[in-house]
Amino acid sequence: MARSWYGHQCHFMVNRPDQIARARRARVASVLLPLDPRAAAPLHAQIFDGLRARILAGELAPGARLPSSRQLARDLGVARVTVLQALDGLAAEGYVVTRAASSTRVAPELPVDLGARLGARDAPPPPPARPPRISRVARALRAGPSGTPPVGTAPRAFRPGVPALDLFPVALWARIATRCHARASAALLEGADAAGLPVLREAIAAHVTATRGVRCAADQVFITTGTQPGFDEILRLLVDPGDAVWVEDPGYLGARRAVIGARARPVPIPVDDQGLDVAAGIARAPRARAVLLAPSHQYPLGVTLALPRRLALLRWAARARAVVIEDDYDSEFHHRGRPLTALYGLDEAGCVVYVGTFSKSMFPGLRIGYVVVPPAVVDTFAAARASLPAPASAMDQASLAVFLADGHFATHLRRMRAAYRERSEALAAALAADCGDLLAPAACDTGMQLVASLRVPVSDRRVAAEAARLGVEVGAISSYGLGRRRRSGLVFGFGGVPPSTMRAATRSLARAIEAARYSSPVASGRSGSRDQSLHDPS
Numbered sequence: 001m002a003r004s005w006y007g008h009q010c011h012f013m014v015n016r017p018d019q020i021a022r023a024r025r026a027r028v029a030s031v032l033l034p035l036d037p038r039a040a041a042p043l044h045a046q047i048f049d050g051l052r053a054r055i056l057a058g059e060l061a062p063g064a065r066l067p068s069s070r071q072l073a074r075d076l077g078v079a080r081v082t083v084l085q086a087l088d089g090l091a092a093e094g095y096v097v098t099r100a101a102s103s104t105r106v107a108p109e110l111p112v113d114l115g116a117r118l119g120a121r122d123a124p125p126p127p128p129a130r131p132p133r134i135s136r137v138a139r140a141l142r143a144g145p146s147g148t149p150p151v152g153t154a155p156r157a158f159r160p161g162v163p164a165l166d167l168f169p170v171a172l173w174a175r176i177a178t179r180c181h182a183r184a185s186a187a188l189l190e191g192a193d194a195a196g197l198p199v200l201r202e203a204i205a206a207h208v209t210a211t212r213g214v215r216c217a218a219d220q221v222f223i224t225t226g227t228q229p230g231f232d233e234i235l236r237l238l239v240d241p242g243d244a245v246w247v248e249d250p251g252y253l254g255a256r257r258a259v260i261g262a263r264a265r266p267v268p269i270p271v272d273d274q275g276l277d278v279a280a281g282i283a284r285a286p287r288a289r290a291v292l293l294a295p296s297h298q299y300p301l302g303v304t305l306a307l308p309r310r311l312a313l314l315r316w317a318a319r320a321r322a323v324v325i326e327d328d329y330d331s332e333f334h335h336r337g338r339p340l341t342a343l344y345g346l347d348e349a350g351c352v353v354y355v356g357t358f359s360k361s362m363f364p365g366l367r368i369g370y371v372v373v374p375p376a377v378v379d380t381f382a383a384a385r386a387s388l389p390a391p392a393s394a395m396d397q398a399s400l401a402v403f404l405a406d407g408h409f410a411t412h413l414r415r416m417r418a419a420y421r422e423r424s425e426a427l428a429a430a431l432a433a434d435c436g437d438l439l440a441p442a443a444c445d446t447g448m449q450l451v452a453s454l455r456v457p458v459s460d461r462r463v464a465a466e467a468a469r470l471g472v473e474v475g476a477i478s479s480y481g482l483g484r485r486r487r488s489g490l491v492f493g494f495g496g497v498p499p500s501t502m503r504a505a506t507r508s509l510a511r512a513i514e515a516a517r518y519s520s521p522v523a524s525g526r527s528g529s530r531d532q533s534l535h536d537p538s
Contacts, residue, residue: 031060031067035076043078047086055095055106064106066096157505158427159473160300160449160493163360164419172408173399180398188394194385196223196370197397203404204356204370212328213345214354216372222381223391224369227329228254230355231292234371235262237384238323238353239289246281246291250480250487252299252327255292264289268482271298275305278312290323295343296331297446300480300491304446310343318349325353330360330447332413335421350374358400360448360495361413368392368400420448426499427492427506434506438513439490448495451477453488458517460488466512472505 033050035043054060066072069087073080087104090096098104180188188197195201201221208214224230231254239245241263247255249268259266267288269281276293291313295305305313317324326343344354357369373381403409424444431441431452441452454460460476467474475491497505 031072031075033076035078044082044085044089047076047078047083048089051086051090052093052095060106062106062108066104066106068103156471156473157497157501158492158494159496160475160491161360162493162496163363163448164416164423164495165363166496166498167415167419168363169408169412173403176402176408177395177399180395180402184395184398188398190394194388194390195382196221196391197394197401200397200401200404201370203401205372207404207409208342208354208356208372211332212354213341214372215345219382220372220375220378222371222373222385223397224371225367225392226359226369227327227355227357228258229391230357230369230371231255231258231325231327232261233381233384234323234325234353234355235259235264235290237380238377239264243289244285244287246276246285246288246293247482248276248293248298249482250300250477251482252294253480255327256482259292266482271301271303273303275303275309276313278309278316282316287320288322289320290325291317292325292327294327294329296328296340299327299329300449300451300475300477301487302442302444302447302449302451304340305343310346314343314347314349314351317351322351323353324351325355327355329355329357332361333417333420333448334446335417335424336445344372347374350376353377361409361416366396366400368396420495423494423497423499423502424450426502427494427497430502430506431492434503434510435513438510448493450492450494452490452492454490454513456513456517458513460490462516462519463490463513466516467509470508470512472508472512474509 031051031054033047035046035050037043039046041049051060051066060066066087067075069080069083073083076083087096087098091098091104094107096104097107198218200223201218204221205216205218209216222233224233235245235258239262243264244267245259245262245264246269247259247266248271250271251268256266267281267285269284269291270277275295275298276291281288281291293305295310297304313324316322324343324347328342331340331342342354344352352374354372355369356372358366359369371381427450428441428444431439435452438455439452440455441450444450454463460478464474464476464479473493475493477489477491478486481487494502
């Protein structure tokens with residue numbers, strides 16, 4: 001009787017293979033994943049992420065058997081190779097175990113401690129998330145003033161610092177770059193010297209000697225990836241932690257960050273219509289090791305350091321054996337007359353380090369700047385560079401060297417001077433037409449920025465916030481201040497704004513000022529602001 005039952009049962013199972021498959025599938029974990037073929041992530045990545053999420057959530061328990069790759073492909077409506085890619089990735093990271101001629105299962109020992117995630121009742125709760133500690137320098141940088149627009153966002157009128165990218169000779173640059181790539185030597189393909197490509201250093205030395213009065217040899221030129229890395233390198237090599245460093249107040253925020261990053265102590269020195277107040281600097285920190293300033297075109301006020309103060313600064317630096325870091329970021333764009341000789345050209349004691357960049361004169365994405373150091377510290381900078389990689393792409397450096405040597409850069413500068421003069425005049429006219437009762441623009445003879453003081457009692461930061469809401473970007477001068485008493489006014493970048501679009505932006509700005517004016521406590525006399533007029537002495 002038992003044998004008959006066994007035979008009957010075997011006969012039943014042999015003749016019903018679908019029941020065997022159904023029984024097997026009952027022991028296989030069910031996997032249903034939402035897939036979106038229009039999503040940016042490829043389908044195999046979506047399957048990988050979906051399975052991993054279910055494993056980490058405990059929905060697929062350790063040791064659980066997964067459907068076969070064929071079955072999973074049918075269930076999800078994708079090609080089997082797509083499923084295999086996802087399973088291979090999960091296996092490589094230890095989430096699943098796959099054996100030849102066998103099933104794929106969730107790893108019995110998962111790569112992370114899932115404790116409470118898997119629902120163990122007696123598992124201790126996870127500890128509260130605690131971020132890693134940050135250094136004192138990082139805390140100081142985070143606590144410092146902001147004012148830099150978000151990186152990568154499309155510039156709007158009147159974001160400071162944006163050059164006339166619409167006028168850059170892109171086709172010419174592309175031809176030069178293509179030619180440099182086609183003719184690249186093995187040495188160039190290997191990479192540039194740590195100090196920079198020699199031919200570019202020679203071209204820069206010739207350019208600054210002829211145009212800025214910076215008399216130097218090629219070995220005094222060191223290529224950087226921009227102004228900020230230049231500041232960082234100079235301060236690291238010539239200033240010790242804790243040393244006092246003069247910085248302009250108000251001034252370029254990147255200068256302050258560089259000083260803090262070097263663990264030095266920034267000492268704010270007031271700036272007035274004659275530039276940095278050297279006498280105030282000597283009174284506040286007579287033994288400072290360095291001063292970081294933009295003497296030819298101060299940012300953000302746009303003033304020039306007067307000759308008596310230039311000479312006084314150099315005399316003090318020579319006595320104190322201090323380094324003067326000269327930021328010459330955009331003085332090549334002198335709209336009228338000849339630009340002043342760089343401070344480096346007046347230095348007889350070898351105190352000045354000159355910092356230049358092509359981000360403003362060409363385009364920011366090039367990421368090439370340079371420092372020119374006095375002969376006495378050439379060996380110091382060369383030794384520091386010896387163990388470092390090339391500062392910038394060798395191909396970009398080679399292209400820039402050709403652009404300089406063949407006269408294209410000089411031609412581009414002449415064109416930009418004319419364009420920036422036209423744009424500065426167009427902005428002054430637009431402000432007079434739409435904001436004449438609200439703003440008093442200062443004269444603009446150099447660069448790509450114009451500053452204006454507010455004729456009405458209102459916070460410049462509130463104006464900047466209202467303007468941003470209406471699609472206009474302006475800088476608030478008070479946000480560039482470091483001391484207690486801060487100037488008030490607005491900074492306009494006109495370099496990247498065609499004249500035809502300025503009136504629409506200045507009309508929006510006028511509405512922003514009025515909105516800020518009637519919502520600001522300054523207007524009602526309740527503010528305790530220490531802001532000063534743009535033209536008041538510090």
